[in-house]
Amino acid sequence: MLASELFDEVGDILNDMEVGSEHLRWPVSDLMQYLNEASSTIALGKPSVFTTVVDLALAPGSTQRLPDEFSRLLDIHFNINADGSEGPNVLPGVYALQQAFQKPGCRYSGVVEVYSAYPGSERFFWVDPPVPRALPYTPMVEALVIALPPLVTSPAQPLVFPGISAQMYQGALVDWMLYRCYSKDQESPSSLQRSQMHFQAYQAYMALAMGAPQQSNKSSGPTGQATARARA
Numbered sequence: 001m002l003a004s005e006l007f008d009e010v011g012d013i014l015n016d017m018e019v020g021s022e023h024l025r026w027p028v029s030d031l032m033q034y035l036n037e038a039s040s041t042i043a044l045g046k047p048s049v050f051t052t053v054v055d056l057a058l059a060p061g062s063t064q065r066l067p068d069e070f071s072r073l074l075d076i077h078f079n080i081n082a083d084g085s086e087g088p089n090v091l092p093g094v095y096a097l098q099q100a101f102q103k104p105g106c107r108y109s110g111v112v113e114v115y116s117a118y119p120g121s122e123r124f125f126w127v128d129p130p131v132p133r134a135l136p137y138t139p140m141v142e143a144l145v146i147a148l149p150p151l152v153t154s155p156a157q158p159l160v161f162p163g164i165s166a167q168m169y170q171g172a173l174v175d176w177m178l179y180r181c182y183s184k185d186q187e188s189p190s191s192l193q194r195s196q197m198h199f200q201a202y203q204a205y206m207a208l209a210m211g212a213p214q215q216s217n218k219s220s221g222p223t224g225q226a227t228a229r230a231r232a
Contacts (some may be wrong), residue, residue: 001166004155007031010114010177026181038176039149039159042169045206047072049169050147052162055080058110058139065123072146076115080140090115090141093128110139113157166189172209175202 007028010016016025023031043050051074058064066073079087093114112127131139151162159166159173166173175198181197 001159001170002155003032003035003152003157003159006159006170006173006177007155009174010181011144013038013174014181026184028155030181030184031177032155034150034177034180035173036149037180038173039152040203041176041229042172042206043071043146043149046209047146049161050149051144051161052147052148053142053144055140056143056145058112058127058131058141060131060133062126063118063130063139064081064125064127065162066145070123070145071148073117073125073143074146077142077144079111080142086142087111088113090127092116108139110135111167112139112141169205169209170200171194175199175205 008024010028010031011023014026016023050071054070056064056066056076075092076090077088083086088111090112091114091185110131112129112131114128116126118124118126147162150157154157161169179195179198179202182191182198185191
């Protein structure tokens, strides 16, 4: 689904495509801003929509930080060997206990055994043993993370929701954009009424989405849930 499809749908509802396909009252720059806002609010209400599996590079030391394109670490699955194959599992731990009972750091290997989230942080996490410096390769792990919503900068840009098809949230995106469009006309009581109507429709959609049954996450690291892993 392209961003332009949503812009055209919103423009059609607003009767704002009077000259060809151009938007007059609400320009594309405004619609793009509202669409990015909508994706961000969906990410706040239903983070699983942006859940994805990625390969993370580890920095030297025990303290690690997620890259800027990710907002939260959910789980680390296993080490990735230098040749790209799957390495040993990484187990979730409890930060306070790991600090009290640290294992000796491994001087020659970038393999980590345990990870835990820093208290009060969703981007910083701790690994043990610490990653040594001057390795001949960059240690990597496979991780489950929540990605930040991709910033839409062009009408031709496709919407990407890693955890689900973006079309499943088309109604919520459109209602949020209409809410913001009608909010622009502060002096019109009818526009204010329409704005609130679409905001309530957006809230109802998100309440329905958040109330849907979800498969439980196996991670016990940052989320504190029990974990059971077995790999052949």
